[in-house]
Amino acid sequence: MSNSYPFGFLDEYAKKEIRRTTLKAVALPGYQVPYSSREMPMGRGFGTGGLQLTLSLLGKEETLKVIDQGSDDSVNAVNLRSFIEMTCKGINTTTKTHEADIIQSRHRIPEKPLREDQLIVLQVPYPDPLVVVEPSEDKRKTLHGEADYSRLLVKLYEDIVKFNEITISHRYPTRINDHYVIDPSPIPRWDVPKINQSKALILFGAGREKKIYAVPPYTKAEPLAFEDVPFRVEDFTDENSQRRACKRCGCTNSFLDEFIDSNKGEKVYQCSDADWCDEQGGSNITEDRTPEVTNESLENSNKAGGLAHG
Numbered sequence: 687m688s689n690s691y692p693f694g695f696l697d698e699y700a701k702k703e704i705r706r707t708t709l710k711a712v713a714l715p716g717y718q719v720p721y722s723s724r725e726m727p728m729g730r731g732f733g734t735g736g737l738q739l740t741l742s743l744l745g746k747e748e749t750l751k752v753i754d755q756g757s758d759d760s761v762n763a764v765n766l767r768s769f770i771e772m773t774c775k776g777i778n779t780t781t782k783t784h785e786a787d788i789i790q791s792r793h794r795i796p797e798k799p800l801r802e803d804q805l806i807v808l809q810v811p812y813p814d815p816l817v818v819v820e821p822s823e824d825k826r827k828t829l830h831g832e833a834d835y836s837r838l839l840v841k842l843y844e845d846i847v848k849f850n851e852i853t854i855s856h857r858y859p860t861r862i863n864d865h866y867v868i869d870p871s872p873i874p875r876w877d878v879p880k881i882n883q884s885k886a887l888i889l890f891g892a893g894r895e896k897k898i899y900a901v902p903p904y905t906k907a908e909p910l911a912f913e914d915v916p917f918r919v920e921d922f923t924d925e926n927s928q929r930r931a932c933k934r935c936g937c938t939n940s941f942l943d944e945f946i947d948s949n950k951g952e953k954v955y956q957c958s959d960a961d962w963c964d965e966q967g968g969s970n971i972t973e974d975r976t977p978e979v980t981n982e983s984l985e986n987s988n989k990a991g992g993l994a995h996g
């Protein structure tokens with residue numbers, strides 16, 4: 687297969703179009719730029735939007751990291767990485783965040799702060815945060831153009847009335863550069879503040895919905911909230927007001943996945959970011975990660991929360 691396809695799998699015209707779309711997205715922070723998303727040899731919904739961005743932007747001798755919910759070893763990440771390795775001869779891959787030029791990710795932004803010379807590509811299932819309040823794309827475009835997000839704010843307010851807090855766990859609507867509100871992809875709220883004034887360029891690719899959008903470096907990104915009900919990230923304190931620690935590396939300032947220890951039947955916590963966890967623990971770590979349970983638990987919390995419809 688590798689011999690019969692050009693570098694990057696896509697033809698040159700397709701890659702040029704995606705790069706042009708990316709430039710437009712960078713010029714209009716948060717604006718969803720349409721593009722002619724190509725058929726890829728995998729189902730839509732498996733990260734084809736992110737994949738097309740990565741294939742168009744990755745150059746020979748550059749280094750790529752692919753993660754799925756913080757893990758380099760989960761099925762989606764492994765498959766995407768091996769496809770890119772197969773179709774982009776001469777690139778390097780890594781699991782270390784600091785070694786990567788491009789990071790393609792599903793559902794997480796790495797814990798380690800990214801640099802100006804790095805780029806992160808997020809896979810997006812649903813690009814438009816207004817889809818929950820307005821079914822017509824035409825009308826949504828007008829609302830975005832006028833920066834009219836009042837109906838979205840009403841939706842958040844209804845949450846507060848019903849549950850006393852904003853219950854969105856993933857895909858938290860975030861206003862970029864004081865104008866467009868984006869769906870930041872199904873990252874947890876924990877990762878949303880990392881978008882604000884990020885040193886790295888952040889690109890979002892929605893293959894099925896045929897949209898690319900961007901948050902350029904050093905751009906304001908503000909989660910929608912109210913003065914009296916401010917945005918907050920996930921709370922990892924236990925019943926004794928102690929911050930929970932990762933059971934593997936002991937870290938107390940990372941995003942934790944919760945799962946049930948099948949032997950003891952009790953809840954345990956582990957860093958969601960595998961590279962971060964390895965680095966914090968250093969050579970003291972003997973224990974393997976628990977990727978299967980981790981993914982399942984996050985998948986379930988995804989279904990439970992968010993403005994997600996469908």
Ligand SMILES: [Zn+2]
Nearest residue numbers: 932935957963
């Ligand atoms: Zn850890």
